[in-house]
Amino acid sequence: MxxxxxxxxxxxxxxxxxxxxxxxxxxxxxxxxxxxxxxxxxxxxxxxxxxxxxxxxxxxxxxxxxxxxxxxxxxxxxxxxxxxxxxxxxxxxxxxxxxxxxxxxxxxxxxxxxxxxxxxxxxxxxxxxxxxxxxxxxxxxxxxLPRVADRLDAWLAEGNALPEKGRWQEMAAELGVTREALYRELSRRRTNNQSL
Structure with missing residues (x-):
């Protein structure tokens, strides 16, 4: 297989x-x-x-x-x-x-x-x-991928780990999203107790 x-x-x-x-x-x-x-x-x-x-x-x-x-x-x-x-x-x-x-x-x-x-x-x-x-x-x-959530999921699925908070803007640039959109998605996941 x-x-x-x-x-x-x-x-x-x-x-x-x-x-x-x-x-x-x-x-x-x-x-x-x-x-x-x-x-x-x-x-x-x-x-x-x-x-x-x-x-x-x-x-x-x-x-x-x-x-x-x-x-x-x-x-x-x-x-x-x-x-x-x-x-x-x-x-x-x-x-x-x-x-x-x-x-x-x-x-x-x-x-x-x-x-x-x-x-x-x-x-x-x-x-x-x-x-x-x-x-x-x-x-x-x-x-x-159209949604920030999908981009983040795909990026994490490739074995990447969420960097420390001071480097989230760099991750947003890698994902091709605004830092505000990424921050909203991370906040949503924390609120819903989703793993990162």
Whole structure:
């Protein structure tokens, strides 16, 4: 019997096994410390470096035409930020530190050269990109749900945990809802003694 959760966990485990070869690329990379809220790069700027999070969290975000902020990637330690930028001349989003963070920056040319020279590394990179596409599709699917309650249920069903109260606004951005709508839903669930 096919179990999607087991498949997803197996895929995540495989990515984690392959990930060290990608992180080895950043072993001697230049570190940059970021304060919470500090911009690492902005949409429209030339892509000169590829970044990996060493510590903290960095959000890849875009602002909608209505002024809302959408988190497209919540990059944790070991994650490459804006993976697709390796194949672009300009960044399409902003990268902002969600908390104090350290990122490793590797010149884009050096990064691409290493992929071209090492087939096993290129294969690991391809697997990481595939997982990134899957995550983006899931985010899109969750954001397409019409009700805030449904979005929250789907997000929690993916193994996510409710962050501490000070970070609910970030979760609202990930879900593609206003913070007020999320707060109302969380309040409704507390009132009805629903588990979170």
């Amino acid at each position: 096919h179990n999607p959760l087991l498949q997803r966990n197996a895929t995540s485990h495989m990515i984690m096994i392959m990930q060290p070869s990608i992180s080895l690329l950043f072993q001697d990379a230049r570190d940059t410390r970021l304060a919470s809220g500090q911009v690492l790069f902005a949409a429209g700027k030339s892509v000169t470096d590829i970044y990996m999070v060493r510590s903290g969290r960095v959000h890849l975000q875009r602002h909608t035409t209505h002024g809302a902020q959408m988190v497209l990637q919540n990059a944790l330690p070991g994650a490459v930020i804006a993976e697709a930028s390796a194949y672009s001349t300009r960044y399409h989003c902003d990268a902002v530190a969600a908390e104090e963070s350290v990122v490793a920056g590797l010149p884009k040319a050096r990064f691409l050269s290493a992929l071209a020279d090492e087939p096993a590394l290129a294969e690991s990179w391809s697997a990481l990109l595939a997982r990134s596409v899957q995550a983006a599709r899931l985010r899109s699917e969750i954001r397409s």
